[in-house]
Structure formats: structure tokens, C-alpha cells
């Protein structure tokens with residue numbers, strides 16, 4: 001008995017132009033008005049607000065990331081050191097805001113892989129009172145970059161904590177990266 005395998009996508013494959021088919025690990029990024037597939041490990045905006053620290057308990061000025069016109073990829077810093085969005089619950093009224101944003105899930109463990117995670121916020125004594133939005137994350141050499149999305153409201157702001165990079169079998173705690 002013969003089974004006829006019909007593969008229609010081969011017949012109707014669209015030509016690959018612009019950002020329609022960025023290579024794995026790259027993303028469609030606009031720089032100086034030019035839209036192209038680029039590696040977000042090389043093309044990112046620095047986000048180095050000290051108030052984002054998970055250690056910051058001063059929320060007298062409560063920041064809200066809803067007001068920011070997020071665009072493209074971001075690398076977090078605390079001082080001169082790369083930082084990351086925490087993977088664990090952050091208590092409310094930390095990170096210079098009322099409801100801190102953190103990632104419900106783990107960071108990527110493979111270079112060149114871009115993964116999507118859900119962002120939670122802490123409020124009313126509840127770790128993940130609700131999810132806010134999704135975020136894409138890429139592991140680079142010694143740091144992460146994030147395609148930061150606007151959170152669902154105020155006062156919600158992304159936290160910055162210590163970078164812990166877990167490659168497949170090793171756990172490397174980076175004290176300082178350039």
C-alpha cells in the first residue's frame with residue numbers, strides 16, 4: 001500500500017525578504033530607521049536605573065514602566081555590572097515601585113536561543129497576583145538581553161537583580177562583567 005505524501009509548503013514557499021525570516025537567534029530590530037534581522041546580543045539599549053534593584057525598598061517615588069515607549073532589546077545593569085530580571089517572587093514595594101515585575105520561569109540556558117516567558121507582578125501579598133505580559137529573553141556571553149514589553153498598568157516596574165547564568169550543566173555566578 002502506498003501512502004502519498006503531499007507537501008504543499010514546498011510549492012507555495014514565499015520569497016524571503018526583509019525581516020520575514022530572521023535566522024535563529026536574531027530578531028527584527030530597527031536601528032536609525034533601518035529594519036533588519038540583527039543579533040540582540042549586539043544591538044540593545046542599556047537599562048541601568050539603580051532604583052530597579054531588588055534590594056531597593058524605597059518606593060517614595062513609585063515608578064511605572066507603563067509610561068515607557070519600549071522598543072527593541074534591553075540589557076539591564078546595576079552600576080557597572082550586568083543585571084537580570086529575577087526568576088523568583090519579589091516582595092511588593094521593592095524595585096522602586098508598588099508592584100514589582102519578575103519572570104515566572106527560568107532564563108535560557110543555550111546561547112543563540114530566544115525564549116518567551118511570562119511576566120508576573122506581586123501585589124496584595126500575592127507573588128503572582130496576575131500575569132502582566134510576555135517577554136523574550138536571549139542568553140549572550142555573560143549577560144541576558146530582553147525584548148521588554150509594556151506592562152499592563154501602574155504602578156508596575158521591572159526589577160533588576162544579580163545575574164546568575166546557568167549553562168546546561170554549570171552554574172556560574174558572575175561577580176562582574178564588562
Ligand SMILES: *[C@@H]1O[C@H](CO)[C@@H](O)[C@H](O)[C@H]1NC(C)=O
Nearest residue numbers: 046047048049050078079080
Ligand atoms: C547609566 O548609563 C549612562 C550611559 O552610559 C551613564 O551616563 C549613567 O551614569 C549610568 N547611570 C547609572 C546609575 O549607572
Ligand SMILES: *[C@@H]1O[C@H](CO)[C@@H](O)[C@H](O)[C@H]1NC(C)=O
Nearest residue numbers: 089104105118120127128131
Ligand atoms: C506562573 O504562571 C502560571 C500561569 O501562567 C501560574 O499557574 C503559576 O502559579 C505561576 N507561578 C508562580 C510562581 O506564581
